[in-house]
Amino acid sequence: MTTQAPPTPVAVSARSVTKTYGSGNGRVVALNGVNLDIHAGQFTAIMGASGSGKSTLLHSLAGLDSIDSGTITVEGTEITALSDSQLTKLRRDRIGFVFQSFNLLPMLTAQENILLPLELAGRKADQQWFGMLAQRFGLAERLSHRPSELSGGQIQRVALMRALITRPAVIFADEPTGNLDSASTEAVLSFLRESVDVLGHTVVMVTHEDDAAQRADRILRMSDGRIIADDYIGQKAVQAR
Numbered sequence: 001m002t003t004q005a006p007p008t009p010v011a012v013s014a015r016s017v018t019k020t021y022g023s024g025n026g027r028v029v030a031l032n033g034v035n036l037d038i039h040a041g042q043f044t045a046i047m048g049a050s051g052s053g054k055s056t057l058l059h060s061l062a063g064l065d066s067i068d069s070g071t072i073t074v075e076g077t078e079i080t081a082l083s084d085s086q087l088t089k090l091r092r093d094r095i096g097f098v099f100q101s102f103n104l105l106p107m108l109t110a111q112e113n114i115l116l117p118l119e120l121a122g123r124k125a126d127q128q129w130f131g132m133l134a135q136r137f138g139l140a141e142r143l144s145h146r147p148s149e150l151s152g153g154q155i156q157r158v159a160l161m162r163a164l165i166t167r168p169a170v171i172f173a174d175e176p177t178g179n180l181d182s183a184s185t186e187a188v189l190s191f192l193r194e195s196v197d198v199l200g201h202t203v204v205m206v207t208h209e210d211d212a213a214q215r216a217d218r219i220l221r222m223s224d225g226r227i228i229a230d231d232y233i234g235q236k237a238v239q240a241r
Contacts, residue, residue, distance in 0.1 A: 013036065
């Protein structure tokens with residue numbers, strides 16, 4: 001008799017989430033009563049055509065966009081009930097972000113860019129964690145260099161390390177491979193996959209690329225502000241159901 005592994009905890013949840021833009025004839029329903037659980041230690045991809053609501057969902061789950069109604073919870077905290085200052089603190093301490101543009105500050109070194117979230121929070125870096133990430137991402141010899149002195153691949157790794165430095169509950173990645181060549185795309189996806197498999201993080205990624213989505217444990221497909229398909233892949237998905 002086979003014993004199934006116990007379910008993993010829920011890292012992010014959404015209940016009856018709605019979001020609209022505009023009014024009257026120009027009103028657009030971006031999210032239409034979305035219900036969703038994202039399990040801890042999983043890599044989830046969100047796909048859909050332009051205007052399907054995928055980026056709005058990601059930004060709402062991450063607390064970057066407000067919603068009209070419903071509730072969103074991150075690691076047990078209902079973020080839709082937080083004040084602006086409380087939400088800013090939660091995003092800074094418990095959420096990591098990877099954007100298409102990477103958003104490194106050109107006047108700062110790689111190390112300074114990586115540690116910026118901790119500096120803004122008034123926290124000291126865990127040197128053991130920092131050193132382990134720098135070695136794993138191959139950046140130990142490049143930390144004193146500014147972005148203009150780094151290769152494209154190194155810039156990507158700096159952005160990923162910055163997202164991981166606070167040990168976030170969940171990492172949100174918005175089209176992180178959108179403007180990259182095939183080699184750079186593979187590097188970003190490998191690092192995201194490794195952050196789940198080796199470092200134990202939870203990753204939620206918006207992408208329009210099928211090949212990128214196939215690296216995930218779960219693929220959500222959206223249309224007209226709703227989740228229309230929810231496909232699980234592999235043992236991690238089985239444990240989470």
